[in-house]
Amino acid sequence: MNVIETRDLAKTFGGALGSKVEALRGVDLQVGAGEAFGLLGPNGAGKTTLVKILLGLVGASDGDATLLGHRAGTPISRLEVGYMPERRHYPGFLTAGQVLDLFGKLLGMDATLRRQRIDLVLEEVEMSSWRNQKVGGFSKGMQQRLALAQALLPDPRVLFLDEPTEGIDPLGRVSIRGILRRNLEQGKTLFVNSHMLGEVELLCDRVAILVKGKIRREGPLSSLRAPNPEYRLTIAGSDEDAARAALAAAGQEAESVPAPPGLTVWRLEVGDRSELNNVLDATRSAGLEIEEVQRVRASLEEVFVQTINEADDDKAGAGGPGGVQTSAKGATEVSVATREVDNV
Amino acid sequence: MSEPVVATDMRKLAATQLFALIGFTVREARNKWTLLALFTLTTLFLFALATLVSIDVVEGSIASARLFGTIPLEIGNTTIPVSDAVTVIQVAIVSLLTTFGLVLALFVTGNIVPLTLQTGWVDLLASQPLGRTVLIIGRALGAVAVVAVTFAYLFGGSWSVLTWKTGFGNAGFLVAGMIILFTFLCCYSGMVLVGVLTRNSPISIIAGVGTWFMGLILYPLHTYAEWTTAFDPGWKRSLASGIAETLYWVLPKSLELTENATRATKGDALAWTPFLASMPFAIVCIALACWWFSRQDY
Structure with missing residues (x-):
C-alpha cells in the first residue's frame, strides 16, 4: 500500500x-x-x-x-x-x-x-x-x-x-x-x-x-548506482599491446588507466557476468596473468551529478526556481562522496 | 503497527486544539514584561484603594474620610451619598481604561498573530492535524483571554474593594468592564487581519490603535455635520462627507462604546446601536483573516 x-x-x-x-x-x-x-x-x-x-x-x-x-x-x-x-x-x-x-x-x-x-x-x-x-x-x-x-x-x-x-x-x-x-x-x-x-x-x-x-x-x-556494470581488470606484465589485443579478441575496446610498474589496468564495460568471464578466458588464453578484477560501482554522487548535467542539457527544462543552482553549498556536498570499488 | 496514539474524532480534536492554543497564548503573554507590569500596577492600585483611604459611612452618606487612616480629608458640610462617591471613582477607572488601558492591551497583544506566522514556527504549527482557522481563532481568543483576565482582575478587584469599604456594590461597573472588553475585541480583530496580511507586529499595533482612534474622531464628524462647510459646496463636500460617513459605519464605534461604559457605570440606559454597528467589523475582519491565512503558502 x-x-x-x-x-x-x-x-x-x-x-x-x-x-x-x-x-x-x-x-x-x-x-x-x-x-x-x-x-x-x-x-x-x-x-x-x-x-x-x-x-x-x-x-x-x-x-x-x-x-x-x-x-x-x-x-x-x-x-x-x-x-x-x-x-x-x-x-x-x-x-x-x-x-x-x-x-x-x-x-x-x-x-x-x-x-x-x-x-x-x-x-x-x-x-x-x-x-x-x-x-x-x-x-x-x-x-x-x-x-x-x-x-x-x-x-x-x-x-x-x-x-x-x-x-x-x-x-x-x-x-x-x-x-x-x-x-x-x-x-x-x-x-x-x-x-x-x-x-x-x-x-x-x-x-x-x-x-x-x-x-x-x-x-x-x-x-x-550501477546502471551499467563496470570492471577494472589488472593484468600482470607491462606489455600493453598484448593485453589490448587479447581484450580486443574478446570484443572489448578497453580503456587503459594509470597502473603501477609491472602491471596494466583496464576499464571494462560488460553487459553481465558471463561476458566478463569471456573476457577473462580470452586474456588467459593469450598467456596473460590476471592480477585482480574489481567491480566499480557508480556512487550516488556520480549518478546525481550526471542527472543534473542531463537536466542542464534539457532545453525544455530551462528556467524556474527549481533550476539547478550549482551553488557552492551543492558543489561541496557533491564532492564529498567517492567512487566505490568492490573486489570480485 | 500499533494503534494510533492521536485523536481520531476531528471535531473533538479541534476543540482540544483551540483550548491548547488559548493556553499557550496566555503562557506566552505571561512572559512579557508589559503584562507583568500591568498586573503589578493593578495590584498596587488595588492595594492603595484598600488601604490609603478610610471612609466612614453613616446612613448611606460619607461622614468622614481619612488618608493613611490619620490625615482627615475635608468633606465640609456637603452630604455625599456613598453611591455617588463610589460611582465617581469607578467612572474615573473606566475613563482610564477606555483610553490608556485599551491602548496598552492592544500593545501587549499586537505581536501574537505575527509571532504565530514567524518562519519556522508556522511550519511546525500548520503541519499538525490542525485547521488553519482553528489556529488563527485559537490565537485570537488567547489574546482576548489575556486581556479579559487582566480586566477581570482590575474590575473585579476594584469592585470588591469598593464594595467592601463602602457597602455599595455597583454591578454597572462590571458591565462597563465587559463593554471595554468588547471594544478591545473589535479593535483587535482589525489587528488580527493586518497581522495575517503583513506578519508585522508594529504595523499590526498601528492598525489596532488606529482603528480605536478613528472611532474617536469619526463620531464627532458623524454627529456635527458643520465640519463639511470647510469644503466648497459640491463634489468636494460630498466626497469628504461620504468618506467620513463610510468610515464611521465601517469601523468600530470606540467613542460611543466608551460612552456606553460610562453610562453603565452610572446606571444609565445603554445605547445598543454602537454594539450592533461595531460587531460586523469584528466578524468580517476575523473571517477575512481566516480566509487569507488558509490560502497562504508557508
Missing part, C-alpha cells in the same frame, strides 16, 4: 511584477509503507515545496496528492505524520517538555498519554535531562533533537525529515541515523529530503532525484 502518492503534481509561485516560477512540474511519486525514501536534488530543486504540499503548508497549483489515503493538506491526513522541517523556530521561553506538551495537546493526547509519550521520545533522542531547560538556550544540535522528538511524538506512520542532519556534527549524525533506523525497523515510513548524498545513501533504500521541479531518476539505490 502506498502511503504517499502524487499524480502530475505542479506548483507555480507568483513572483514580483507578475513573474511566475515553476517549483514543481508534473511530479508523479509513490512511496510504500515501511520504505526509507530519499528525495535528492540540488538546492532549489523543489524538494521542500513537494514536502510542504504533502503537509498542507503549500497549496498545489495542479495535480493530486494523497497522504495515508487522505487528500494531502487536510488535517486528517496529518494525524499520523511527523515532520521535522529544515527551518524551525521554537519559542525560547518554553522548556523542551513544554514544547512537546503543546504539540501533544494539538495532537489531541490526554494528559496521561502526553506524559508517557514525552518521556518516551525524550529518552529516544537522549534528551531526558534537558526536559526542563528552556529551548532559547539550546544549541543547533539540541534543537535538531527536539525537532525529531516532536516529529516522533504522535508515533507517526510517516516521518518527513527535511535535511535531518544539516549542521550536525558527525557524532550527532550517527546518533540521529540510529534513531531513524530504529523507527524504520518499527515499520514507519521515512521520507528524507536532502542534498547530503552520503546521508541518504546510508539511510534510504529507494531514492528519487528531483531537478528543476521534475523527477529525473527514481528507483532502488542499488539500481541507480
Whole structure:
C-alpha cells in the first residue's frame, strides 16, 4: 500500500511584477509503507515545496496528492505524520517538555498519554535531562533533537525529515541515523529530503532525484548506482599491446588507466557476468596473468551529478526556481562522496 | 503497527486544539514584561484603594474620610451619598481604561498573530492535524483571554474593594468592564487581519490603535455635520462627507462604546446601536483573516 502518492503534481509561485516560477512540474511519486525514501536534488530543486504540499503548508497549483489515503493538506491526513522541517523556530521561553506538551495537546493526547509519550521520545533522542531547560538556550544540535522528538511524538506512520542532519556534527549524525533506523525497523515510513548524498545513501533504500521541479531518476539505490556494470581488470606484465589485443579478441575496446610498474589496468564495460568471464578466458588464453578484477560501482554522487548535467542539457527544462543552482553549498556536498570499488 | 496514539474524532480534536492554543497564548503573554507590569500596577492600585483611604459611612452618606487612616480629608458640610462617591471613582477607572488601558492591551497583544506566522514556527504549527482557522481563532481568543483576565482582575478587584469599604456594590461597573472588553475585541480583530496580511507586529499595533482612534474622531464628524462647510459646496463636500460617513459605519464605534461604559457605570440606559454597528467589523475582519491565512503558502 502506498502511503504517499502524487499524480502530475505542479506548483507555480507568483513572483514580483507578475513573474511566475515553476517549483514543481508534473511530479508523479509513490512511496510504500515501511520504505526509507530519499528525495535528492540540488538546492532549489523543489524538494521542500513537494514536502510542504504533502503537509498542507503549500497549496498545489495542479495535480493530486494523497497522504495515508487522505487528500494531502487536510488535517486528517496529518494525524499520523511527523515532520521535522529544515527551518524551525521554537519559542525560547518554553522548556523542551513544554514544547512537546503543546504539540501533544494539538495532537489531541490526554494528559496521561502526553506524559508517557514525552518521556518516551525524550529518552529516544537522549534528551531526558534537558526536559526542563528552556529551548532559547539550546544549541543547533539540541534543537535538531527536539525537532525529531516532536516529529516522533504522535508515533507517526510517516516521518518527513527535511535535511535531518544539516549542521550536525558527525557524532550527532550517527546518533540521529540510529534513531531513524530504529523507527524504520518499527515499520514507519521515512521520507528524507536532502542534498547530503552520503546521508541518504546510508539511510534510504529507494531514492528519487528531483531537478528543476521534475523527477529525473527514481528507483532502488542499488539500481541507480550501477546502471551499467563496470570492471577494472589488472593484468600482470607491462606489455600493453598484448593485453589490448587479447581484450580486443574478446570484443572489448578497453580503456587503459594509470597502473603501477609491472602491471596494466583496464576499464571494462560488460553487459553481465558471463561476458566478463569471456573476457577473462580470452586474456588467459593469450598467456596473460590476471592480477585482480574489481567491480566499480557508480556512487550516488556520480549518478546525481550526471542527472543534473542531463537536466542542464534539457532545453525544455530551462528556467524556474527549481533550476539547478550549482551553488557552492551543492558543489561541496557533491564532492564529498567517492567512487566505490568492490573486489570480485 | 500499533494503534494510533492521536485523536481520531476531528471535531473533538479541534476543540482540544483551540483550548491548547488559548493556553499557550496566555503562557506566552505571561512572559512579557508589559503584562507583568500591568498586573503589578493593578495590584498596587488595588492595594492603595484598600488601604490609603478610610471612609466612614453613616446612613448611606460619607461622614468622614481619612488618608493613611490619620490625615482627615475635608468633606465640609456637603452630604455625599456613598453611591455617588463610589460611582465617581469607578467612572474615573473606566475613563482610564477606555483610553490608556485599551491602548496598552492592544500593545501587549499586537505581536501574537505575527509571532504565530514567524518562519519556522508556522511550519511546525500548520503541519499538525490542525485547521488553519482553528489556529488563527485559537490565537485570537488567547489574546482576548489575556486581556479579559487582566480586566477581570482590575474590575473585579476594584469592585470588591469598593464594595467592601463602602457597602455599595455597583454591578454597572462590571458591565462597563465587559463593554471595554468588547471594544478591545473589535479593535483587535482589525489587528488580527493586518497581522495575517503583513506578519508585522508594529504595523499590526498601528492598525489596532488606529482603528480605536478613528472611532474617536469619526463620531464627532458623524454627529456635527458643520465640519463639511470647510469644503466648497459640491463634489468636494460630498466626497469628504461620504468618506467620513463610510468610515464611521465601517469601523468600530470606540467613542460611543466608551460612552456606553460610562453610562453603565452610572446606571444609565445603554445605547445598543454602537454594539450592533461595531460587531460586523469584528466578524468580517476575523473571517477575512481566516480566509487569507488558509490560502497562504508557508
